[in-house]
Amino acid sequence: MIDELELAFDESDKGRHRRSAQRKRNKKKRGGRGKTVFALLMVFALLGGLGGAGWYGFDRIQGYFMTPDYDGGGSGEVVIEVKEGDLIADVANTLVAAGVVKSAKAFIEAAEENSRSQGIQPGFYKVRKQMSGETALGLLLDLKNKITNRITIPEGSTAKRIYKLLSEKTDIPIAEFEAAAKDPLALGVPDWWFKRTDNKKVTPSIEGFLFPDTYEIPPKVTAEAMLKEMVQHFLTVTGDMKFADRVQAEREISPYEALIVASLAQAEAGNKDDLGKVARVAYNRVYGEFACNCLEMDVTVNYWLELTGQETKTSGEMTNSDLINSKSPYDRKLRGLIPTPINNPGKEAMQGAMDPPPGKWLFFVAIDKEGHSAFADNIEEHERNKEKARKAGVIP
Known part of the structure; x- marks a missing residue:
């Protein structure tokens, strides 16, 4: 109850x-x-x-x-940039700042109603002023409005070669790139990069810091801005790799010395599979049991020829005065590492210099037409490998 x-x-x-x-x-x-x-x-x-x-x-x-918004398709022309990693709100703010849309909210609401808005690509776009948010979104999704001016810098390109390529693409005189490159620190290279553990004096050079990749060239770009972008890309890539930390801890040399070795590997290896092995040869010759503790690599000769405005040569074309030139800072017989990198190496070449495979190799020679090399610990084994290369028609 x-x-x-x-x-x-x-x-x-x-x-x-x-x-x-x-x-x-x-x-x-x-x-x-x-x-x-x-x-x-x-x-x-x-x-x-x-x-x-x-x-x-x-x-x-x-x-x-109501959301503040313009009516119609706008007028005039303006160029805006969508940066890598921009969110829709970032793009909206860029459009407002350029006078394209009346409010960020107008563009954001248009993007929320269109699932394709997530596909807006980084780059520069031609749009109009005082457009509705929906119309502005439509222009950014239409790649016809994207300003495409790209350039690909091949791995192993020298700075002089890069200036020529950039000049051809931008119509900026080569002299302007050369002038901008005279001060690598002003282009963003930290001063600690120009230190060595072998006590050799370093004269800062941009060589090695212009990262090879495909770049979008902005409208009205300057030589300085273009080189700064390449340097920044280099710093981002090497930072992600922890290149500087690892070579100091594991190779016990400075990052600059490892960058020099990476450039040597990039120039000498005929195949990506051999980048790390060539780097190991360079380390063994300079720091190991090699009679002169010198590099004895023809690629350093060619770099000096290019720097001094001379034609580069194949190994067979080089004279004794080319191969042994005590006046050249890049002489084959120079004890230790050369003064600077000899090109701008790619990520895999830097990986090879940072983490080369173990081995006592002192010599190598290309043995097939795909560019693969045979590596040897001693001169007798090297001569046998050279005979294989002759039979394969790779060397005369």
């Missing part, structure tokens, strides 16, 4: 709670309608009571209920 009374009491109490909650909801609904009615009355009052001036008030009140 007590249980039944308690149950009845509970049900009654629940009913009162439900009715009370319902009254509160109804009150909220009536309150919401009241606010809307009040706002509309305010609009009518402004329109009727203030005449022409009422339109100004209406526009102000309308802004609380």
Whole structure:
């Protein structure tokens, strides 16, 4: 009996709670309608009571209920940039700043209603001023409006070669790139990169820091801005690799010395499979049990020829004065590492210099037409490998 009374009491109490909650909801609904009615009355009052001036008030009140947006397709032309990693809100803010859309919200709302908006690509676009958010979105999704001016810098290109390629693509004189490159620190290369553990003096050079890749060339770019972008890309790639930390800890040399070795591997290896092995040969010759502790690589001769405005040569074309030139800072017989990198190596070449495979190799020679090399610990084994290369028609 007590249980039944308690149950009845509970049900009654629940009913009162439900009715009370319902009254509160109804009150909220009536309150919401009241606010809307009040706002509309305010609009009518402004329109009727203030005449022409009422339109100004209406526009102000309308802004609380509607997204500010332009009508139509706009006019004129303006170039905007969508940067790598930009979110829709970032693009919206860029458009507002350029006078393309009236509000960031107008573009964001248009993007939310179009699933393709996630496919907006980084780059430069031609758009118009004072466009609706929806129309602006449509132009960014149409690749016909994307300004495409790309250049690919091959791995192992020297700085002089890069200036020529950039000049051909941008119509900026080579001299402007050369002038900008005279101060690598101003282009963003940290000064700690130009330190060595072998106590050799370093004269800062841009060689090695212009990372080879495909670049989008901005409209009206300057020589300095283009080189700065390449340097920044180099720093990003080497930072992600932890290149500087690892070569100091594992190779016990400076990052600059490892970069020099990476450039040697990039120039000498005929196949990507051999990049690390060639780097190991360079380390073994300079720091190991090699009679002169010199590099004895023809690629350093060619770099000096290019630097001094001379034609580069194949190994067979090089004279004794080319091969042994004590006046050249890149002489084959120079003890230790050469003064600078001899080109701008790619990521795999730097990986090879950072983490070369173990081996006592001191010599190598290409033995097939795909560029693969045979490596040897001693001169006798090297001569046998050279014979294989002759039979394969790789060397004369």
